[in-house]
Amino acid sequence: MKDEELKKEAEAKETGQEEVMAENGQTACDGTEDACQQEEGTPEEASGDTEEAASAKEEKKSFFKKKKDPRDEKIEELTDRVKRQMAEFENFRKRSEKEKSTMYEMGARDIIERMLPVIDNFERGLATVPEDEKGSPIAEGMEKIYKQFQKTLEEAGVKAIEAVGQEFDPNFHNAVMHVDDDSLGENIVAEELQKGYMYRESVVRHSMVKVAN
Numbered sequence: 001m002k003d004e005e006l007k008k009e010a011e012a013k014e015t016g017q018e019e020v021m022a023e024n025g026q027t028a029c030d031g032t033e034d035a036c037q038q039e040e041g042t043p044e045e046a047s048g049d050t051e052e053a054a055s056a057k058e059e060k061k062s063f064f065k066k067k068k069d070p071r072d073e074k075i076e077e078l079t080d081r082v083k084r085q086m087a088e089f090e091n092f093r094k095r096s097e098k099e100k101s102t103m104y105e106m107g108a109r110d111i112i113e114r115m116l117p118v119i120d121n122f123e124r125g126l127a128t129v130p131e132d133e134k135g136s137p138i139a140e141g142m143e144k145i146y147k148q149f150q151k152t153l154e155e156a157g158v159k160a161i162e163a164v165g166q167e168f169d170p171n172f173h174n175a176v177m178h179v180d181d182d183s184l185g186e187n188i189v190a191e192e193l194q195k196g197y198m199y200r201e202s203v204v205r206h207s208m209v210k211v212a213n
Contacts, residue, residue: 105199112158112204116197119153122146123195153197161196163189163207172196172203177210184212 126146129139153159161172168175168187179190189209196207 108156109199109202109204112153112156112197112199115153116205119146119149120194122149157200158204159198161198161203161207163192163196163209165189168209168211172198172207173209173211174206175211176208179210179212181212186213188212 122142122145126139126142129142133139163173166173166189167185168189173189173196176193177191181190184190188211189207190212191210192207193210194208195205197204
């Protein structure tokens with residue numbers, strides 16, 4: 001009887017130890033300490049398995065990223081080509097407009113320069129008409145043609161440069177003579193020997209002037 005009671009007490013102690021270990025999160029091992037380590041596995045082995053799994057996952061992800069539909073690549077290539085061609089065409093259009101404008105300006109200036117001597121001769125002819133003949137049909141006809149000529153040039157953007165009474169400006173005037181005149185200030189244009197003209201904002205011909213003081 002005593003042997004049976006001792007056996008029951010031993011079994012009760014073992015059961016109590018297992019319950020305590022279970023509460024502490026420990027696992028009971030039937031064998032030695034080595035057996036327990038084999039069952040649980042070392043932390044280094046568990047970490048290695050995790051790194052290998054993460055590496056495999058990254059390789060798989062990179063593989064799917066690199067793989068691209070050839071149709072999408074072709075669409076991107078064609079889109080880029082169209083954008084480049086549109087940019088080149090826009091540059092060509094702007095360059096052509098600039099060249100066209102420059103050629104037009106050069107052609108207009110050339111024609112104006114050739115017409116200026118005709119205006120000069122009209123003015124000289126009108127200046128030589130005697131006072132008693134200024135009302136004659138010939139003189140009036142010349143005056144009307146001269147005014148029409150001037151109006152046509154003004155509509156085309158040509159205008160005469162103001163000179164007499166203005167301060168001498170080398171950008172618009174060409175001084176060929178000098179005169180002392182107390183009635184005029186220093187560097188004032190006293191007389192205009194030949195009219196100067198501008199086409200839009202550029203000088204076609206400088207005014208030939210006489211400068212006082």
